Amino acid sequence: MISIVIPVHNRKEYTRQCLACLTAQTYRNFQIIVVDDGSTDGTDTMIQEEYPEVVLLKGDGNLWWTEATNCGIRYAQQHEDHQQVNFILTLNDDTRVNPNYLQTMLDAYDQYQPCLVGSISVDSDNPNKLEYAGTTFELYTASGRHLAEDYKYDYRELIRQTDHVESHSLPGRGTLIPMQVFNRIGLFDSKNYIHYMADIEFSVRARKAGYRLIVNAASLVYEYVAATGIQVEKKITLKQFIDGFTSIKSPTNLTVRYNFAIAHSKTKVLYFCFDIGRICAGFVLRKVRLMKPL
Incomplete structure (x- = not known):
């Protein structure tokens, strides 16, 4: 069944x-x-x-x-x-x-x-x-x-x-x-x-x-x-990106990602810092690509 x-x-x-x-x-x-x-x-x-x-x-x-x-x-x-x-x-x-x-x-x-x-x-x-x-x-x-x-x-x-x-x-x-x-x-x-x-x-x-x-x-x-909800890959503003750190509807919610890091990572807080750094870097890179002339 x-x-x-x-x-x-x-x-x-x-x-x-x-x-x-x-x-x-x-x-x-x-x-x-x-x-x-x-x-x-x-x-x-x-x-x-x-x-x-x-x-x-x-x-x-x-x-x-x-x-x-x-x-x-x-x-x-x-x-x-x-x-x-x-x-x-x-x-x-x-x-x-x-x-x-x-x-x-x-x-x-x-x-x-x-x-x-x-x-x-x-x-x-x-x-x-x-x-x-x-x-x-x-x-x-x-x-x-x-x-x-x-x-x-x-x-x-x-x-x-x-x-x-x-x-x-x-x-x-x-x-x-x-x-x-x-x-x-x-x-x-x-x-x-x-x-x-x-x-x-x-x-x-x-x-x-x-x-x-x-x-x-x-x-x-x-x-x-x-x-499918908030898409981290779509064209979002800086405010929307920052708001995502505290929104229940966001996959980049800081509390959620911290909880995962503490529960499952090998390096705990360091993993959390790497994780958020990766998310921020991805956002910046997408913005830079959008600024480049075709």
Whole structure:
């Protein structure tokens, strides 16, 4: 049984199209758990009327991604059928997937277990543009890179070279997690990672516990890039960049990145300084490139 956990907030149309993709899956042993964290746009009514089979849990708007996801996982744990193998699939609503998506995830798990299985992300408007294919990083100086670079951000090039990528972390945007992993290492850390990096931190814990982190080339998530929140690569102003250091919605939130450095890096505060230095340098370099004449 796969329990698909989707946290949502005021994105009714994205939620609707995501649910439509999931209900068309060829693999049928799954349930969908939507955690609606205080939506005011009629998301809950739409789900109840159009997808009555979906388990709908509600929050008050203060759960954010991490605790909303944990709520869905706890529900799945409480209703778990111990006579079969059980999984959690974390997924965001601003995505769509192919009808064979769940089957490809299970096939990869069967091949590479014990593991967590992540998804390839491509641009929904340009499906050959590779947005995510795993990451590599080290825990001393915060250096690392996106493995999509190895394939020139080209999905056709990736599948020409390999059927999977082994990653150092996995995002919550399409990751299949055996239920036993939660029993072993706990849930997502909603105390230290309210919205961002809880997925990365969880996958790092899982890797330390001996689980491989596999990104399966056949498991595609079509990502609505413009809807994924604050994008550190986009053209943002200096004020927006600085505000990102304190925003819950920002992947560059200083508290979150400090918590990760202290919990998982080899050099603690030094790692944190390297990490923030890398983020600032990246922002400056992007500004310099924009200033250069064509």
